[in-house]
Amino acid sequence: MKNGYWYKFLRVDLNKGTIKEENFSENLAKKYIGGAGMAAWYLKREVPPDVNALDPENRLIFTTGPFQATKIPGAAKFSIVSRSPLTGIFADSAAGARWGISFKKCGYDMVIIQGKSRYPVYLYVKDNQAILYDASDLWGKDSREADSILSDIYPGASIATIGPAGENCIAIANIQVDNFSSAGRCGLGAVMGAKKLKAVIVNGSLATRVYDDDYLAELENQFRKRAAKTAIGLRKEGTISGIVPGEKNGNLPLKNFSMVGWEKEAKKIGIPGYAKILKPKPHACIYCPIACHRSLNVTFSDGFAYKGSGPEYETLAMLGANCLIDDLEMLVKINDYCNRMGIDTISAGSLAAFAMEALERGHCGNYKPDYSFGWGNGRGLMKFLEELVHNTGFGGLFSEGIKKVSQIFGDQTMNYACHVKGLDIPAQDPRVYYNLSINYATGNRGACHMRAYSQIATMGALLPEVGISVAPKPNTLEGASHVVKIYQDFTAVYNSCVLCQFMIWGGIGLSDMVKILNAITGWNMSIKEFMECGERIFNFQRLLNIAYGISGKDDTLPQRIFEPSTSGPRAYQTPREGFEEVLKEYYKERGWDEKGIPYRERLASLKIEL
Structure with a gap:
């Protein structure tokens, strides 16, 4: 390993029952970091529009970022990426527990799974090796039962598994991790089930290496104490x-x-x-x-x-x-x-x-x-x-x-x-936090409060390094186009590093993220370059969705969210008035045309190759 990356991943072909190692370049890592960013790059390259979510040739990508080479608080997160059976578009879902850290210690940054097995299997990954095993005796068992059986076979391993919903290819099926975390959204458990893959088990023990061990250890200690105090x-x-x-x-x-x-x-x-x-x-x-x-x-x-x-x-x-x-x-x-x-x-x-x-x-x-x-x-x-x-x-x-x-x-x-692009609206109401309306409408996986997290700006979680130094009022769309764009870019790179977004409440901000990344990689990346990575990743995911049939007509909300209550705390509040105008402002700020498609000039400035 060098500077937070092994620069290699596993490719598992379930059609053939084969596993091989492949490499990626440091240049690709600098552009897309890892996690949901790098996985999107591979998804666009390998899953054309005519491949549907449950087709064997769809990819299911388990991926880490450079932060999984550390003990930074929140680094337990990892990402799973695919084309969603629920929405038909780009999907990334994050989980925690121990899986991401343990997988990184196996000697890989990512595993790309393609094809469909003739019978149920599970994948076991240990130090520089991976094996497929027959999982017929696990098929039909719920996720807790499967986890218990596999934990007995592989003590100390971290286990990502599906339950019967995934096996039945139910569109809201998730992937359970270590019996307490889950990659919940977008139905990626159904993709796993369609491939006859019951579980992915990891049990790594290899040492991970970073650019500046001493400085990183100092940051780990500092942020551990800060998070414990700030998020009590x-x-x-x-x-x-x-x-x-x-x-x-x-x-x-x-x-x-x-x-x-x-x-x-x-x-x-x-x-x-x-x-x-x-x-x-x-x-x-x-x-x-x-x-x-x-x-x-x-x-x-x-x-x-x-x-x-x-x-x-x-x-x-x-x-x-x-x-x-x-x-x-x-x-x-x-x-x-x-x-x-x-x-x-x-x-x-x-x-x-x-x-x-x-x-x-x-x-x-x-x-x-x-x-x-x-x-x-x-x-x-x-x-x-x-x-x-x-x-x-x-x-x-x-x-x-x-x-x-x-x-x-x-x-x-x-x-x-109540959905956007097929993804159900979560328990965060845009009639309370108006900027969520723009975020939900334009989100790359549909309605998601975490892929922008723009509502936290109104709560005082600001990004002064990039000009968000005053909390916007919750029930106004004034300035929402800019706030949403900035927070979308920020969380896009956040989920590529990969880090738990609750660490924002633990006091780990934008400048801190850049310090950590540079201590791991030695890239000496600036805040501006870091945020440009986020903008590149967000736009790249948008391009992927455009290929899958999304355009500006889909950047909207259900009528229910434009209906105000006539009493109570949000009486007569709705983001309806001005929504279309602010959406146009958002497109303009993004460098997109009136149909929500990025201009070639903007893509070129972000070094995105078509």
Whole structure:
């Protein structure tokens, strides 16, 4: 290894059952860094528009960046990239636990998986070697069962596995990692299942090397102490702390984003109810002093015993509040089921809420469940998810995602199908944080609060090094085009380094990121060059999506998000007024034409070769 990279990756061809090593250049690393940036470059090169997400020739890319060669807090993250079966466009999904660090120590930066096996297999990677094994005995087992079996065979290894949803190619299937983290969004578990790949297991022990060991060790120590102190609230209560404040300011989604006012119920599933009933403990990814995950060890009055990862903000918000379910014990059971089956809880909650509203409005035609299902009904929700996972009954109608099922039910449902480009809107409301409307509309994987994270600017997480030194007001689009563009570029390079974005709350800012990168690589990159990498990566991902059929007509939001409430904390708030004008400003700032396509001059200035 040299300066944070091995400059080599594995290519696994499941058609042939072969594995070989390939190399990449330092020049490519300097342009696209790693993670979601470099993987996008390979995806565009190898997956043409006529290759669909579940086709054997689609690629599934597990990738690290230079930060996985370190013990920097947040470096546990890694990226998985492919063409999404949920959206049909570029997809990157990040996970934590120990996988990224352990894989880097195997002697590789990335693994590209292509083809489809004739029978179920898993991939095992150790120091400078990789082997495919028969996984027929694991096929059909849930992700926790598979993880337990494989952990016994490979003690100390880190395991990324799919559950039955992935095996069944359900469009919202995720990839579970070490039984507590997940690459949740975009349905990449379905790509894995289509390839008959049950798991990717890594167990590296090779020493990683960086440019300046002493300075990096100093930075690791400094940022570990800073993150522990700065993000103490996140350690204490986890992301669950966002439920009650979210209800208070109107950010918490209620009844498919149509309602406000759920104070008593929010306290039941958020703080203090969550802490009082479940008594969670912090659970950390490797090298992280924050420990935002929650670990549970509970037994309920009905005899249900659970030991494992607890539901977090997005799960409680989307499967709980958005479906008006305030039964915390039921939500723990539903969360456990989703994790075992391997489905994204954000999309699962979105689909369920959409189904409840469509039934209530009589928009499902002759399609109806043969069980009680509707707002506040936790048992009905569990039955719906069981059908969705196994593609049976009423729930099975939703197995291809919200965009497809809204087309089945007809145009009358489009206004309240809450997605952008097929990716369900998460539990962050653009009617509270207006700049999210531009971010969601233009995001390269669809509606995502993390691929820009622009709402944090309104909360005071600023980037003064590039001119964002004053927090914008949350309920205005003034200046949103610039703020969104800058934060999209920042998070594009962030997810290429790769680092957990919660480290922003741990006090690791833009200048710090550049210091870390230079200590690892010795590139002496400036802040301007670093941000240019982010802009290059974001535009390259946009080009990939254009090849997959996306244009300006798709940069929009569902009507529901333009509908204001008439009471409560966000009364009469909507980003509707001025949205189209600000979107045009955003295109102009990006150097894109009126159809959202980058001008050749802008691509040339970013050194993007067509």
